[in-house]
Amino acid sequence: MSAVIESHGHDDHHHGPAKGLTRWLYTTNHKDIGSLYLWFSFAMFLIGGVMALVIRAELFQPGMQIVEPEFYNQMLTLHGLIMVFGAVMPAFVGLANWLIPMMVGAPDMALPRMNNLSFWILPFAFFILLSSLFMEGGAPNFGWTFYAPLSTTYAPPSVTFFIFSVHIMGASSIMGSINVIVTIMNMRAPGMTLMKMPLFVWSWLITAYLLIAVMPVLAGAVTMMLMDIHFGTSFFNAAGGGDPVLFQHIFWFFGHPEVYIMILPAFGIASHIIETFSRKQLFGYSSMVWAMASIAILSFVVWAHHMFTVGLPLAAELFFMWATMLIAVPTGVKVFNWVTTMFKGSITYETPMLFAIAFVVLFTIGGFSGLMLAITPADFQYHDTYFVVAHFHYVLVPGSVFSIMAAVYYWIPKWTGNMYDERLGKLHFWLSFTGVNITFFPQHFIGLAGMPRRYPDYALQFADWNAISSVGAFLFGASQILFLFIVLKTVMGGKKATPQVWEGSRGLEWTVDSPAPYHTFTTPPKVSL
Amino acid sequence: MNEGSKKTIKTLCFAVLGMFTFSFALVPLYDVFCEVTGLNGKIELKATNNTNIEIENGRDLSVQFVSHNNEQMPWAFKPSEDSIKIKTGKYHTTSFYVKNTTNKMMTAQAIPSVAPSNAAAHLKKLECFCFEQQELAPGEEALLPVRLIFDDALPKSINSVVLSYTIFDVTDYDKVQLSKDLQTNHGNDHKMEPSA
Numbered sequence: 001m002s003a004v005i006e007s008h009g010h011d012d013h014h015h016g017p018a019k020g021l022t023r024w025l026y027t028t029n030h031k032d033i034g035s036l037y038l039w040f041s042f043a044m045f046l047i048g049g050v051m052a053l054v055i056r057a058e059l060f061q062p063g064m065q066i067v068e069p070e071f072y073n074q075m076l077t078l079h080g081l082i083m084v085f086g087a088v089m090p091a092f093v094g095l096a097n098w099l100i101p102m103m104v105g106a107p108d109m110a111l112p113r114m115n116n117l118s119f120w121i122l123p124f125a126f127f128i129l130l131s132s133l134f135m136e137g138g139a140p141n142f143g144w145t146f147y148a149p150l151s152t153t154y155a156p157p158s159v160t161f162f163i164f165s166v167h168i169m170g171a172s173s174i175m176g177s178i179n180v181i182v183t184i185m186n187m188r189a190p191g192m193t194l195m196k197m198p199l200f201v202w203s204w205l206i207t208a209y210l211l212i213a214v215m216p217v218l219a220g221a222v223t224m225m226l227m228d229i230h231f232g233t234s235f236f237n238a239a240g241g242g243d244p245v246l247f248q249h250i251f252w253f254f255g256h257p258e259v260y261i262m263i264l265p266a267f268g269i270a271s272h273i274i275e276t277f278s279r280k281q282l283f284g285y286s287s288m289v290w291a292m293a294s295i296a297i298l299s300f301v302v303w304a305h306h307m308f309t310v311g312l313p314l315a316a317e318l319f320f321m322w323a324t325m326l327i328a329v330p331t332g333v334k335v336f337n338w339v340t341t342m343f344k345g346s347i348t349y350e351t352p353m354l355f356a357i358a359f360v361v362l363f364t365i366g367g368f369s370g371l372m373l374a375i376t377p378a379d380f381q382y383h384d385t386y387f388v389v390a391h392f393h394y395v396l397v398p399g400s401v402f403s404i405m406a407a408v409y410y411w412i413p414k415w416t417g418n419m420y421d422e423r424l425g426k427l428h429f430w431l432s433f434t435g436v437n438i439t440f441f442p443q444h445f446i447g448l449a450g451m452p453r454r455y456p457d458y459a460l461q462f463a464d465w466n467a468i469s470s471v472g473a474f475l476f477g478a479s480q481i482l483f484l485f486i487v488l489k490t491v492m493g494g495k496k497a498t499p500q501v502w503e504g505s506r507g508l509e510w511t512v513d514s515p516a517p518y519h520t521f522t523t524p525p526k527v528s529l
Numbered sequence: 530m531n532e533g534s535k536k537t538i539k540t541l542c543f544a545v546l547g548m549f550t551f552s553f554a555l556v557p558l559y560d561v562f563c564e565v566t567g568l569n570g571k572i573e574l575k576a577t578n579n580t581n582i583e584i585e586n587g588r589d590l591s592v593q594f595v596s597h598n599n600e601q602m603p604w605a606f607k608p609s610e611d612s613i614k615i616k617t618g619k620y621h622t623t624s625f626y627v628k629n630t631t632n633k634m635m636t637a638q639a640i641p642s643v644a645p646s647n648a649a650a651h652l653k654k655l656e657c658f659c660f661e662q663q664e665l666a667p668g669e670e671a672l673l674p675v676r677l678i679f680d681d682a683l684p685k686s687i688n689s690v691v692l693s694y695t696i697f698d699v700t701d702y703d704k705v706q707l708s709k710d711l712q713t714n715h716g717n718d719h720k721m722e723p724s725a
Binding site: 185246 | 530531533534537538541542544545546547548549551552553555556559560599600638640646647695697698699
């Protein structure tokens, strides 16, 4: 194979990165690609964030203020799609690229050229998606769940571009996952058995298997939409013998594992950070692995809890209720393990630790509201209200997003060789923490009081909490500019980092210099853990 | 690249293809699942060939008929009787009135649904306008017959059933597969002259 010859040529002389723009275009280095993913994700986070602020600005007061309802729907849809597929997922893939080879003692990802391809098709996917804003009929307006027939019969013409961009995102994710699995399964340093792998690597191995299993199903769903729209089939069209409820089944068969794809790597990150700053070994390593595996397996048999109100028979509602509640058991194991790790540890509260603790507390709040939603009869009341919005934002923003920020603060000294500004980092944490809670906690109240989601307007009694929520959103949004500033400042310079960086850090990535050399572990290290 | 990696890659590619195929396999699986269990209020869109379900002295059952027009379907469409009292294990015939209120030829397809959904498996039809598409000239009207029976295995807790039809405008569709299959089985014309 030509790839083999190519990689030998590289190994013979240890050179640094190429110069100029083409370095980034042609790079097959896992560290370069990791950085590209992380910067891309941050750009998408800001774009999706601005869309969220358009939504919150409109909802600051009752009545129509700033945007037309049609445009509001487009903002709502694009915000969801961009944050899920453009911000959270690529950020985790970026972290995987940077960290997995260094953590398992491999010189690079297993398939470096495919790695380059899976990153570089992403900007095109989002360019296509965002360009639909300027097309006749506007951007997709059917919500990130794109339920048929809203996304077929009633969709704007730009839906075809949306389908194409989802196909590209899916291809990118699938290639990324194949890369991760092959690297982990075949390129670990001698002596690193599966049950000695760092938990971030474990979390990504499980995530990658989930992606392999469900991204093709998403591709199938959008392909069926494409055929319904353009080729006269009737997968989701009742007039031709199809069924719109079938769409929801297929979508959530993908969609529920997808939400665990967005949280499992966060579990891995939190485990590393909490053990480092507690200066103790993580409590219950193997139970952490089994908990993640159980969550992943259970994620395939709970999808219909998103559909309790479609008219499921009683037996199905009971099954999906109990299966959903069962997930609280392995999740509880993880939360208790983190707490036990911190128990009697000599804890210091650097920025990554602050984000990690906030992650544990606020993710658990999101988990509890998830349990409430799992109760079928109660869900009939909560379904499609702001209570659901509060629930999934609690698990996604102070859950996934906080874990990503924690990871950036934790590993950025390794990436850049410089320590970040601790004072600014803490300021960023407290602003984000305050902002996120002011934004999303009141949404529990207005949801329980009956405010439906996805409308640009609301009844007067919801006005106060909505105003507060909007203020929080702008605070959270503004504090991310500070995050950008801190990261740029760290890249430019700062106090030099030691190879170990943190007093309590352990793992192969802390044995190499800071910043990590362009090529690491060209000869595999010996692991004796 | 070592042999182990190649094998992993191959397995994973097969898994991806397999899951893509599975997503399409979900479509027939879903239909079979609904048909077997009667979930979703779906009923078979073909005539029953079971002649042994007629019995004497079935229990009382009230059947209500509901009609819907999908989207902008302009036809007049309503049941001739809103509600009937029947006995299980006995055939009953009723009809639906349709009229093409537009000034162009139109084709329609009616899709039935039963509530509660666990009654669906026990409803058999000998004859139904939903088995095929209806084509009406401008201003043409018709009475569309349904000949139905509930078998006696209908759960005891059910003493009232709603049979709903939604009529769809399929004029611009190619003859959809569903109706094509059915028309080869039931080529006869079901239309009757309006009695009123």
